[in-house]
Amino acid sequence: MESFQEKSEIIKVEQLTDDVIRLTLHSQAIAKATLPGQFVMIKVSGGHDPLLRRPFSLHRTDGKETVQILYKVLGRGTKILSEFCAGQKLDIVGPLGHGFTIKKDKPTCLVGGGMGIAPLLFLADTMLNSLEPQNIIVLLGAQTKAELEPLAGGFEKLGLVVETATDDGSLGHHGFVIDLMDKFETDPSREMYACGPYPMMRAVARKSEILGWNCQVSLETMMACGLAACLGCAYPRKYGSGYVHVCKDGPVFDSEEVLWL
Amino acid sequence: MESFQEKSEIIKVEQLTDDVIRLTLHSQAIAKATLPGQFVMIKVSGGHDPLLRRPFSLHRTDGKETVQILYKVLGRGTKILSEFCAGQKLDIVGPLGHGFTIKKDKPTCLVGGGMGIAPLLFLADTMLNSLEPQNIIVLLGAQTKAELEPLAGGFEKLGLVVETATDDGSLGHHGFVIDLMDKFETDPSREMYACGPYPMMRAVARKSEILGWNCQVSLETMMACGLAACLGCAYPRKYGSGYVHVCKDGPVFDSEEVLWL
Amino acid sequence: MALVKPDLQVDIGNLHLQNPVMTASGTFGYGEEFASIVDLSRLGAIVVKGISVVPRVGNSPPRVAETACGMLNAIGLENVGVERFVSEKLPYLRNVNVPVVVNILGDTTEEYQDLASQLNDIPEVAAIEVNISCPNVKKGGVAFGTDPEMAQTVTRTVRENCSKPIIVKLSPNVTDITVIAKAVEDAGADAVSLINTILGMAINTGRRRPVLANVVGGLSGPAIKPIALRMVWQAANAVNIPIVGIGGICSAQDAVEFLLAGASAIQVGTANFINPRVTEEVIDGIREYLIGQKMESVQECIGALKV
Amino acid sequence: MALVKPDLQVDIGNLHLQNPVMTASGTFGYGEEFASIVDLSRLGAIVVKGISVVPRVGNSPPRVAETACGMLNAIGLENVGVERFVSEKLPYLRNVNVPVVVNILGDTTEEYQDLASQLNDIPEVAAIEVNISCPNVKKGGVAFGTDPEMAQTVTRTVRENCSKPIIVKLSPNVTDITVIAKAVEDAGADAVSLINTILGMAINTGRRRPVLANVVGGLSGPAIKPIALRMVWQAANAVNIPIVGIGGICSAQDAVEFLLAGASAIQVGTANFINPRVTEEVIDGIREYLIGQKMESVQECIGALKV
């Protein structure tokens, strides 16, 4: 797989909520090469503090010139990132990792929570090349309506039906996004795609296992390089001893491959 | 002497040349307390890299609300500083150090080179409280007209006569600012005030010594604290062993006090 | 006085502190330098710049250099000497209601002895911190602090000449910090403080010369925090006397890491240069941390790391 | 081939390099990982991830933590083992026209011996770098590299079983690096490389647990550069064999500092994670520096520090 290191110009900065930002970057090489579920590593500081790049999933791409990432301001690195303006350049490395495997003609369910929704839009968009919209179910959860609404909009624009859940009940189901899966229990087998907080993905993985459905999950770990060089991003395998490496073997894994802690 | 640590809002950023910037900061405590020749220490990075504050002389103050610094973008710290915009805040400590001693009623000559001109405007302004304009000679040097002109303007506005020298001859005398001192050799004793590159100050100090004039110079050293705590800013004394400390005993010294290397 | 919750008081041997935040020697002058910015009376203790028997002028400049998240210094132990310290610097501190810890240094055991006995008679001195990172001139310039026997000899000498609490400040430039910590514990130290600076170097490539006139200098600041924290944790597991954690502390969070690792108190050094107000912020932040963790006293936090 | 000026070639014992820039073990995978970003054939040499006799799965996560201008790692020497390394990883490197240095590690002297003799027969292996920072399981887990005698024994063992150039990679966690450097020189090392990571620690205050599952880890990155540079300078003044400088190198300027201090070559480690292109930038920058300083060859720069 080919990766690139580019100085990408920031085309657009969209502040979706107080702490959620969508960045559009000019990056031909990455736009052309990337697949859904892959990620980029971004250098946020000009100096050496913070030292490490920060990983972000690709949220969308036009396949030609631009890529988008969608992120939440959490700590020091994302805070610095949030201070960049359109016109400035970011040092980015990507596309990295092993993304989602699209199962042609198979009914599908996308489950996203919070910023885990980011890569699912790219996935849904790509899926529509080989799947009918009615075969794609999208279940999205977040803390509040303010956070969820702008994210859900992208899927609706693709002509997909979106079901939502919020922690505070301000949009859709009041509770966990996983609850929305209940009504599909009698459905024929679906391919599940989950990205979100760890407990959510574990719940989706368990439910899929019970139903006998296949489930792909996108994991996060601390990453130093993103290039399969440092071996820092280890996550325990389900079978045998040893670890998978999230930046290379993942971030997307078959939920059966990994140990749920 | 009282010093303060403040989060000062940037009121104005003026780009005087490609790499010379004048910053106006809101800083009541420092504006009220400062004397000509004193300096501030500014934290340029939000993180720990670069780690140390950077020292800058006070260029002007309204004595009530605002202070100005005038600086040149040299290395990493000043580069970061140059990216701040009006409205943002800077963590600044000051006023620091021992400034110029104004000798009432004594004919005076100010000699400034490059960014060394910065503190001389504040000095000239203050001097005018106790000295007639015709008793103040201002000699300024810089590399080019582009750099020197905006700096000289401030003195002219105070009603002072300014003589200039540039390295490339684009303004005033083609050569060193020290050459402008030649014609005063037959004058009665003047109090000299010099701030600029080390070789310039050494030349002014030597000439003053020959003429038997008193000379005050503003020295620069690497500074870690600016607070007389680290003892890093040592500079050799002329008499006896040991060192002066530029941040506390200076930055302004009697040229007879220190050893010229 | 009603007990304020959470309770921040700690004891370092017989040295009682209202809170665990001290200033590190050489980074806070003699206290007065920070008086207009910091409320000195809020500090746990002030550790003053290292004092020798006779005044020292220090090294030639340049004495400091900036490094990635750190700085090098080769001040060369410039100080006013014990006599002038007592006559010129202590009187100011007497009026600030805060314990004064005097950092001492010497080139020979005799110098440490001299300092210890002189300071033992001064009531304003709350405790002595023995800097053993200095070169032993009689042993060819090897630092006292890198040899367990020499460290022990210095400690014993100070102990025999001084009844005040003695904190021995350890050098990190050793293979095994626990060996030195145990050696000075056995020799009668009431506490150990660590770490002093780590030997480092920087080069000006254009001039092809060392940046520091002294060629090498001591590295301090946030860069060294992970090393300092590891050594504090190792020392805490090796000795029974209290530990004072030092090295790169810039925030309450940093300070709490040291407390959790087993330090009973901490010292803030280089951070005073970057954020003169830092010590007060650390005190406030430790209190907030304890409240957040529902701890009634800082004692609950000391050594509370779960491994 | 016409000699390109300035000449960047250096020799590390019998290991000839087109330029002094190598990648540090464990930070560049097995080379292939960087092939789409770096022109591998431009490198002085590639040092691969440390290899053991049998594969190792490594430590539990979290394995890495960010620190001020540095990072901690406790990968736990995860690697595919020497057999799979030779069958799966070397073939790719054979096609890249660049010397491959194999970093080896073991828990016993026998393991080092086994690795040395196995690799001695592999023509694609240009040199061996012996990582002696590993714990000696027979001596209670004390690192080989912190004891001069153990370091010597390992070096001698490798020397006796291998006719390729041997670079012994030193641990910085020692009181006096020159003692270890001399010990391995005496035992037949062709060169020494230094430094490996410095033992450090980080704590998650909210969870009151170490950030790394392994509790402690190795500190690397720009934070440690001043320490590494000092040790390289000390070692260069103590031994006669070539020195490979490592530690926090992020730019050509950093690399030149090590060359001036006496290193004949350098390795770029953590910086590969931050700026994958860094090695090529360092090569270009060294050339520019030499031109700027009017030096015809990098040899003029090595050890040219004026003190």
Ligand SMILES: Cc1cc2nc3c(=O)[nH]c(=O)nc-3n(C[C@H](O)[C@H](O)[C@H](O)COP(=O)(O)OP(=O)(O)OC[C@H]3O[C@@H](n4cnc5c(N)ncnc54)[C@H](O)[C@@H]3O)c2cc1C
């Ligand atoms: C493959 C992958 C894809 C991701 N995609 C997205 C995305 O599309 N949108 C989004 O908002 N976030 C995404 N994240 C999470 C994002 O990387 C972190 O939020 C970000 O690194 C936090 O940096 P910080 O400096 O602001 O926070 P810090 O203050 O450094 O830490 C805050 C939290 O982020 C974690 N973190 C910090 N650095 C890293 C790192 N290098 N790798 C992994 N975790 C880290 C810390 O462990 C901590 O829990 C992704 C993470 C991974 C591994």
Ligand SMILES: Cc1cc2nc3c(=O)[nH]c(=O)nc-3n(C[C@H](O)[C@H](O)[C@H](O)COP(=O)(O)OP(=O)(O)OC[C@H]3O[C@@H](n4cnc5c(N)ncnc54)[C@H](O)[C@@H]3O)c2cc1C
């Ligand atoms: C008392 C005093 C007053 C000053 N007033 C002014 C002024 O009014 N206008 C102006 O443009 N400059 C002034 N300077 C110089 C200014 O401090 C440096 O230009 C600035 O610190 C460079 O920072 P940098 O990070 O951009 O450069 P760096 O890349 O860090 O270094 C560039 C050069 O600046 C020197 N330098 C870096 N840090 C310091 C420091 N903490 N103290 C002293 N020198 C340093 C370095 O030795 C080097 O030669 C003053 C310096 C002192 C000591």
Ligand SMILES: Cc1cc2nc3c(=O)[nH]c(=O)nc-3n(C[C@H](O)[C@H](O)[C@H](O)COP(=O)(O)O)c2cc1C
């Ligand atoms: C400029 C400077 C001067 C110092 N002087 C002394 C000293 O006189 N005695 C001493 O024991 N330690 C001295 N130290 C070491 C500090 O007290 C402290 O141990 C070290 O800097 C590590 O802490 P820090 O990273 O918080 O600065 C000095 C440190 C610096 C930076």
Ligand SMILES: Cc1cc2nc3c(=O)[nH]c(=O)nc-3n(C[C@H](O)[C@H](O)[C@H](O)COP(=O)(O)O)c2cc1C
């Ligand atoms: C993630 C990681 C893995 C490493 N693995 C090895 C290794 O297997 N063998 C070894 O000798 N050194 C290993 N090192 C040490 C580096 O090769 C190098 O000596 C050290 O990181 C200092 O250089 P730096 O600051 O440029 O990274 C590793 C370092 C890191 C950061």
Ligand code: FES
């Ligand atoms: S992040 Fe470095 S190997 Fe995965």
Ligand code: FES
């Ligand atoms: S800069 Fe610290 S004492 Fe002067």
